[in-house]
Amino acid sequence: MALTAAHWVYLAGVLLIIGVTIARKNVLVPALLATAVTAWVMTGSPIRGIQAIFDASLTAASELFNIFLIIAMVTALLGALRAMKADQRMVTPFQKVMRGGWSAYAVLAVVTYGISLFFWPTPAVPLIGAILVPAAIRAGLPAMGAAMAIAVAGQGMALSSDYVMQVAPGLSATAAGAKASTVADIALVLSLITGVTALVITALMMRRHMKQPSAENLERWEAGVVTDFTPARRLLRRIRSTAQQPTAEPISVEEVAEVVEEEKVPVGATAGPPGNDLPRARRGGGGGHAGSDDPPSSPGTFQAPETEIDDPRVARLSKIFSAGVPLVFVLMIAYLVLGKFDLVPSLEGGDAAALVGGLAAILVIIAVVALEGPKKALTSVGGHVTDGLVFAFRAMGVVLPIAGFFFLGNADFAGKILGYEDTDKAPGLLVDLVTAAARYIPHSGVIVCFGVLIIGMACGLEGSGFSGLPLTGSLAGALGPTVGVDPATLAAVGQMGSVWAGGGVLVAWSSLLVVAGVTRVPVIDLARKAFLPVIAGLVLSTLFAALVL
Template structure:
């Protein structure tokens, strides 16, 4: 397994490092990403016009890839807006307020619920379900929106997705590439997933508590309420009607969960079911609230949701456009200009790293974590984990043991980085539902995730 690297790989790696540096310095990355895309285009095609077109086409490609997430966020926001204005949301969350009485309970209850739902249906629909119902409860209990986003992110896109014990999409990919049964990868991943999960969630919680105490983050209750003061609809619906909807909304989403389980809906299909349900809730509440004006108001709420969705995604589209070029996006946007036998820029770099290090247990574990993290930079979390399985097979065969553990380690690293805890567009669902900056959420996750990866890698050395 060899990687034929050229100038394209060097440019991609250089700009990846520059982008990471700019993000750490809390500066916008759009200009850097655009320059990186342009340079990749000019080197690949040797054409100024093709390179300029590549910048625009990369944006289109990123928007198409992200459209499902943009739509579900926009629709949930539109639905949540009218539920809040009519007072239904306040009635709906009142029972949860009795359970979640403080920031500690808010963080762990939301996180564990997110993890459980994500195991069965993957994180994107789970974010919509949990965020729409429990975000206001958590804020009222004293946990800032950024804390809610961290909890949903680490437990859902981190713990649940990296193990993927129920759906088994991730372990199937890595097991096939490693040439071992899926059951072996799942068994080997259980201790790694929970070590990683425990370290990251505990460190993140400690950091949130510290920042709350020091005043670095605050609960913006008043600010959240002020957004909806433009129109008071709280007295239009009767108390009885509000109570009916307060029960009906969670029941409808619960029915969605049952349907997902029975029909085995996952990923995009599960998200579509949640989104469609939210649209009909928005329609019904609008009809009862606005009556003859409902036709115009339904459109207005959808437009508000879409404006919010694209406002949140706007800064992310350029960076997503750049990193999508690391995978199959390069051929679709720029053309088939990669070296013969290339598996994509990101995977080629991972293979080159694997070939450049000596073969032993300790180095093997560190390499698999690094390869997994590198392949996760394209933002999908899944596209590169087959490479992790292949590299694990190579190292395991050379060492004479540990193929399953190394495979699981690469899977965990790839999904934690790319599945939605560090790469900004991967964690947008949680950030958007909670109304926080995805780049700020990424920076807040960085320290817990990096420490977690280090600890998990060390643990893997002893488990091989």
């Protein structure tokens, strides 16, 4: 078919969003404007173009609201566990396993992956940083090794698959027109390939830096001499030296300004997924409130929390729920796996997500009733759920207008957005563009997979790993049939690129700042050292997706 003006306007909108993303700016405004102009050109009505801004976001919200509810319920559950310090108790026993640098490295990776898989990295990183990182340093693991293990296992491997909560697969699958469960299964395999590869390469890089277990390791780390001083800390030392030696050269205003500029970290879209929030690592606390906008605490003030509980009843409940909640979710995953082999009734897509949200809600009620009693629970449960909903909209709200623009290019949603009575007559702008360009697209699954991976990584450069998923999912749905690649596979590849880049591993202005803060390493050095292992893992997993899946 011949391309119309609407097709070219839509293409210009896509390119504008990609360009703004690469420039590390928030794409919300470009997405809203592109939606209005595209709808105006498609219908010839500027009024409909203005209405499309609202209708596109509303359509996206109706399609994705199940994701918001899952986030809310799981966040509410974490709040209930934190009230009885069960979240701290879940990871404390692993301290005893850290007998040396290698065992500490393995424990950090495994525990970070497990906690992040169920609760996302936002609460996992401060919690693990407060309780397990000091034990790992004492066991002989270098601080950079601890930081890379946490970043790769949490922000990378766990968040990129998001297999339990299935927020990322849901976004990718909805845009690609595929099943969320299929995308989740493929993403899990690809994330494991990428993560294990990155962890192995990281271990090889760290092998010469491992130390013998010693209390001196922890003392030097706490004193800030394990890694190079940052410019701000060097300036602080000079200020102290000047105060102690009146004859020392005074510090100029220009020097202070230079240090401030050097330490300043550009921040992309701060309303990304929970893995991209920058929670406050509380002094002496087990982790900041999920979704907090406070910056990470100063590396020099991070201390392990006090896990002892004075009230024997609360201590007993803490022990029960610290073991019971993970067990319930493990049993749930076992049930889902058995369902894939038809051993029990199978749960697909939204059904599996509903099970996660329902279980979380029930556990919230049980935990709060057990801790505070039935009467107070009537108020407290509502408070936890409200906190969860607030966090969900703060974390994911910015995705709705972006998804709305890409839904406008999808024939399945365009009719509803534009108010067509017969929604089947709505054009599929993105599919039409891909069809028109089919002769220029290499009919190679490998090339197309790597192309979508690169686009996903470019979308992740703004520091928000989930905002690029509507684009990569839409491209997967349009490109997959053209080149003979399963759209679900292509969507999972794009998801890998977007989340590994923007979720807090490859860019320093994401939640990688939190990892650097709790491990006391320079964030730029951490991002640079993680680049080679992660890229190697992504290349290997993309080849696997193109040649095997």
